[in-house]
Amino acid sequence: MTPGIPPTLESPHFIGIGGAGMSGIAKILAQRGAAVAGSDARESGAVAALRELGAVVHLGHAAGHLDPAASAVVVSSAIREDNPELAAARERGLPVVHRSDALAAVMDGLRPVAVAGTHGKTTTTAMLAVALRTLGRDPSYAVGGDIDVPGSNAHHGLGEVFVAEADESDRSFHTYAPEVAVVLNVELDHHANYASLEEVYASFETFAARIVPGGTLVVSADHPGARELTRRLAGSGVRTVTYGESPDADARVLGVTPKGLTSEVTVLLDGAEHTFGVSVPGRHYAHNAVAALAAGSAAGVPAAELAPALSSFTGVGRRLQTRGTAAGVRVVDTYAHHPTEMTADLQAVRAAADDGHDGGPGRILVVFQPHLYSRTRELGAEMGHALALADAAVVLGIYPAREDPIPGVTSDIIIDAARARGADVTPAPDPAAVPGLVAGMAKPGDLVLTMGAGDVTELGPRILSRLEG
Structure with missing residues (x-):
């Protein structure tokens, strides 16, 4: 399956192209053949990786960096209205596309798995992407951190599944329509955008409502906020699969064994036990791996294949x-x-x-x-x-x-x-x-x-x- 390039994004200009989220979308578009350009405040591994793919990247921000042939300008919520490149785009009447809309566009036509939660999104997304890659399923993915070398936070694959980190910080995850949605936890954070925990719950409820008909919500059975979200969604018609150490979890964690800066986890899913290694220490990372197992299983990948493949994950940048x-x-x-x-x-x-x-x-x-x-x-x-x-x-x-x-x-x-x-x-x-x-x-x-x-x-x-x- 080879998705095309959305017309608006044939020659995109990314403001802040080196950012974790922005660089991933830019990389996927470049791999699909788009004429990618952009700017960033400084040189970085992500910028270098994009240049290797043929992207034109300017350092610093100036109106002159915006190419006359640009089809749109892509921004994140961090870009201010007085940014000279954004101001130039508005003067020219160019489409201004939010990062989340750009990601939704590149996922279109594929089977999205969107991983959300206040903590653990990057690791869980990377775990599932690496496991699917190990199984030869060649997923597309967009992760908020490097999986190994700089610029490895995204990939345009030939498989059907697109694994994406879904950011709740600015409610941008409301843009996606996932086949499988994962909610690891729900807590009050991002205080500039959420005035109360009640607003956070409402935001996650909106995210869950975006799951396509017949899709699945994978949600923690242990985290209090996630359990409350599950309670609120009761009767909504969303198919829910829970994971964790709770006795009623669908994917039940039977044990986590520390082994230095790694661990081993055993999980019971669909009547079968699976034991596999986790390359980072701590019970919370083991739970992330089980969430990835449950999500992959919900997407149709046999757990017996996926569990050992998760052992091939060797970590993601900046996560221990x-x-x-x-x-x-x-x-x-x-x-x-x-x-x-x-x-x-x-x-x-x-x-x-x-x-x-x-x-x-x-x-x-x-x-x-x-x-x-x-x-x-x-x-x-x-x-x-x-x-x-x-x-x-x-x-x-x-x-x-x-x-x-x-x-x-x-x-x-x-x-x-x-x-x-x-x-x-x-x-x-x-x-x-x-x-x-x-x-x-x-x-x-x-x-x-x-x-x-x-x-x-x-x-x-x-x-x-x-x-x-």
Whole structure:
């Protein structure tokens, strides 16, 4: 099956083309033969990968970057109206296409599996994509992180299935019409777009209502928010498959066995037991793998084939990704930025350190960068409580992303909450000083965890370099 290129997207210009979501759509269009162009603030692995596919990518934003032959401009919710390229497109009367609409367009004609939830979307999407690829089914996919090399977050395949990460942050997942929808969990986040948990539930209900007739909703049987969503959808006619450790789960997790920075999970599905490895530690990642198993099964892939194929997943960028070891200190990177994610990842690396597989127990040292002023304002205290699970933490300034500063909202909210729990926390307003600071703190056997959704990921290699020096 070879879907064509939507006419509007034959010569698309992507503003912020290097972003995780934008670069994936651009890659798929380029692989289909579209004349892709765009701009980004800086050079990156994703940008380099797009250039290799023939895309024209400008650094910086200027009206002159918009090619006269552009058929449309693609934007994400992070692009502001005063962006010069967006302003030029509007002056020329070009179609302005939101990222979610572009993704929906490239999925058209295929069998979409859309993975949603407050946490775990990227990993679960990647797990299913890799497993289907291992089975030779050549899926198309769009993931919010690199599966292996830079630019590996998306692929135009010749198979029928398209596996996509479905973003709830700006309600853009309402655009999709999946055959299989996955909801991993439901929590209040993205405070700039959701004023209450009730609004979040309503948004996920709308997403579930978009499932095509005869389709399936795969949803956690354990997470309180997901269970509440299932209750609200009762009587809606949506076929539901649940997964988790609850006795009533359709795909029931019978056990998760930690094995260092990996684990093994056993699940009962359709009367048969399946045991397979998971390349990242922690019960939450094992549950992600079971969600992928249930979703693939709902799409018609035999669980007996899919379960061992899931063992071929070796991780996704920034999800407890080992960056290296120097002077006996392992450096691991994680995208976790919500208190639930932070707690889960800290518990996972603690269990890995304590079970003896990695020579532990060693100390867990965290370098944390808060993401967004609005999230820090609402959840800063909970972030601090999560950091108290580490042996010591270094806290950077807030990474603003698309937001303007909010008066009175600083990393001190997190630091004070962590210290109130007895945590050893060091403020680090200057990121350049962090590698030396951490190298001075770390001892052989320790694990350093760089944590956050911003550019804190760049500190891992620098920390390793200082440890080696």
